[in-house]
Structures are given as C-alpha cells and as structure tokens.
Amino acid sequence: MSDPDWIRDRADFVADRDTSPGPLAEQFALLTTSLLTTKTAAGVLQELSMAAVRFLPGADMVSVTLRDADGRLHTPVATDQLAVRLDHVQYDNRRGPCADAVDPAGPAFSLSNDLASNDLWPEFAAASVDLGFHAVLSTALPRDPQPPELSGALNVYSRNKQAFNAADRDVMLLLATHGSLALSTSRAITTAxxxxxxxxxxxxxxxxxxxxxxxxxxxxxxxxxxxxxxxxxxxxxxxxxxxxxxxxxxxxxxxxxx
Incomplete structure (x- = not known):
C-alpha cells in the first residue's frame, strides 16, 4: 500500500468516530500511572487487587496467588481474609481455580459461575458455598522471563452466581498483563x-x-x-x-x- 493510500484509509477509519476514551480505558490509564509509580512488588499486587474490585462489577473480594520456586503457594495480598481462607483450601488440596491458573502448565484462566454444581474442585467448591461465595475467576499472571520465572494468579470471588462473563475475562487478562509488567519493572528497580x-x-x-x-x-x-x-x-x-x-x-x- 502506498503512503497516500495509507493516509486516505486512516482518515476514513477515524472519520465521524468518537475517539474519546471510555470509562474503562480511563481507569486503565489511571492504573498504569499508579503502577509505574509503585516501586515495590507488594505495592504492585495491592494496586492490582484493588483495581480488580473496581473494574469487575461482580467482584466481592480479590486475592493474589504466588508460586515459589519450590512449588509452594501463598497469598501475599488479599482484599478480604475470607479470600485467604479459600485460597488455602486450594493450597492444601492442590485443587482449585487459582491452583490451576498458577500452574505453569495449567490454563490461562479458570472460571466457575456456579460452584454449587462444580465437581472439578469439590473441597474448594464446598468451602466457598459454605462461606456464601458462588462464582470465581482466576487468571494467570504472565511469567517473568527472568529466573527464577515465578508464576502467579489473580483471583476474583463473587457472592452471586453467573457473576463473570467474557468481558470480565478480557479485563482480567489486561489486569494480569499490567500487573506482570509492573512487577518486572519494580524487580528491575530493586535489583538496580x-x-x-x-x-x-x-x-x-x-x-x-x-x-x-x-x-x-x-x-x-x-x-x-x-x-x-x-x-x-x-x-x-x-x-x-x-x-x-x-x-x-x-x-x-x-x-x-x-
């Protein structure tokens, strides 16, 4: 394509379009600024958790799972202690959405919109329903390519069934990507x-x-x-x-x- 053709096509594409950012785009812009000014890993994870609560209408509480080099799982940040309890149910049984998502060989995300009928993670599902949580969405944090290549997951819990949809999965993927990049930056700063x-x-x-x-x-x-x-x-x-x-x-x- 010649330069004049490219310029004409670009003009046609943006003609009569509202180019102002929407509310979600504005929130992501603010999050990016906030993450870039956060110098510690703990601060990045806290910002990420609070953003997930704001960005996902169905989110009642959020946690972050990290997997150590020896395979041990832990929750360094959570917006509610109940999330920590439910995370540890998964760690003890090695089964659950965040245990799956944090596994380097596992899925990019794990979702259940009706835990009462979920038979993949029976111990976790029963504990969640007992505490009044019926839906969960866990998304893997992209792994840092630098050794020791630790993995993590962002976990969102909801008290409502059918709380999460395809748009929520996309938002979670963007949040996870933003968080991983910020973690790499904070790690580089710390190393320096x-x-x-x-x-x-x-x-x-x-x-x-x-x-x-x-x-x-x-x-x-x-x-x-x-x-x-x-x-x-x-x-x-x-x-x-x-x-x-x-x-x-x-x-x-x-x-x-x-």
Missing part, C-alpha cells in the same frame, strides 16, 4: 538499587583499606603489598573482616602506639 548499594559498599571498603594501608606504610616504613599482608594476617588472626579492621585503624590510628 541493590547493585548500586553493593557497588557503593565495595568502593567504601576499598577506600578505607587504602587509608589503613597508607597509615601502616608511613608508620612501619613498608611497601603497599607488605601493609596489605599485615592487614590480612591480622584480620585472620582476630577473625575480623578486613574492611572492619581497616576502618578501625583509619578511625583510631591517633590512639594507637606508633
């Missing part, structure tokens, strides 16, 4: 902060060791290598970290005998 802190400590240690070596070289009239050997041997004999020993010498050298 840790690396920067490690580098700063390494530089500080190198500087203080250099100061201690200089003191020994001046007082004992020895070479830099010999001064370092003195520090290393003293560190080993006293069972004190080399950097800590060097800092003590640098800070208190005026109190020590020459």
């Amino acid at each position: 902060q840790l690396q920067a802190e490690h580098l700063r400590k390494a530089i500080d240690s190198r500087d203080v060791i250099g100061q201690a070596k200089g003191i020994l070289m001046q007082r004992r009239k020895i070479t830099a290598d010999a001064a370092f050997d003195v520090l290393r041997e003293t560190s080993q004999s006293l069972n004190v970290k080399l950097a800590d020993l060097a800092k003590t010498l640098a800070d208190r050298h005026t109190e020590l005998d020459t």
Whole structure:
C-alpha cells in the first residue's frame, strides 16, 4: 500500500468516530500511572487487587496467588481474609481455580459461575458455598522471563452466581498483563538499587583499606603489598573482616602506639 493510500484509509477509519476514551480505558490509564509509580512488588499486587474490585462489577473480594520456586503457594495480598481462607483450601488440596491458573502448565484462566454444581474442585467448591461465595475467576499472571520465572494468579470471588462473563475475562487478562509488567519493572528497580548499594559498599571498603594501608606504610616504613599482608594476617588472626579492621585503624590510628 502506498503512503497516500495509507493516509486516505486512516482518515476514513477515524472519520465521524468518537475517539474519546471510555470509562474503562480511563481507569486503565489511571492504573498504569499508579503502577509505574509503585516501586515495590507488594505495592504492585495491592494496586492490582484493588483495581480488580473496581473494574469487575461482580467482584466481592480479590486475592493474589504466588508460586515459589519450590512449588509452594501463598497469598501475599488479599482484599478480604475470607479470600485467604479459600485460597488455602486450594493450597492444601492442590485443587482449585487459582491452583490451576498458577500452574505453569495449567490454563490461562479458570472460571466457575456456579460452584454449587462444580465437581472439578469439590473441597474448594464446598468451602466457598459454605462461606456464601458462588462464582470465581482466576487468571494467570504472565511469567517473568527472568529466573527464577515465578508464576502467579489473580483471583476474583463473587457472592452471586453467573457473576463473570467474557468481558470480565478480557479485563482480567489486561489486569494480569499490567500487573506482570509492573512487577518486572519494580524487580528491575530493586535489583538496580541493590547493585548500586553493593557497588557503593565495595568502593567504601576499598577506600578505607587504602587509608589503613597508607597509615601502616608511613608508620612501619613498608611497601603497599607488605601493609596489605599485615592487614590480612591480622584480620585472620582476630577473625575480623578486613574492611572492619581497616576502618578501625583509619578511625583510631591517633590512639594507637606508633
């Protein structure tokens, strides 16, 4: 297609259309801004859970399931303690919508709009109905490609039957995608902060060791290598970290005998 044809087709496509965003699009825009300013994984998951309550009309409570590298499941965030109870019923039995969705080999989502008639997860279904919840929708969080590739699921519970439809599944998929991207961002920030802190400590240690070596070289009239050997041997004999020993010498050298 030539450039003039593309320009004409684009003009025809947008002609006489209302291009203003709808309420859901506006809410997702606000969520994106909020997630981008959230620097911790816990904060991201909390924002995600609250958004699911707002975005899905049938949602009464929301939880997040995470699967550790050893396969252990846990709920770090929930809008209601009843959601935590129902999550743990699934963890104990290894059966349920969030247990299925969080499984790397499992489905992208698990849905039941009438738990009273569900025979896939009997223990979970019975516990849910006993607590007054009749529908559930769990959506897998896209896995972070970086090791250890932990998996998770966003779980929404409703007190009403037939609470969730195809549109709700689409919204949940978008929420899960937003959440996973934000988690990757917060993880990258945390990693960068840790690396920067490690580098700063390494530089500080190198500087203080250099100061201690200089003191020994001046007082004992020895070479830099010999001064370092003195520090290393003293560190080993006293069972004190080399950097800590060097800092003590640098800070208190005026109190020590020459």
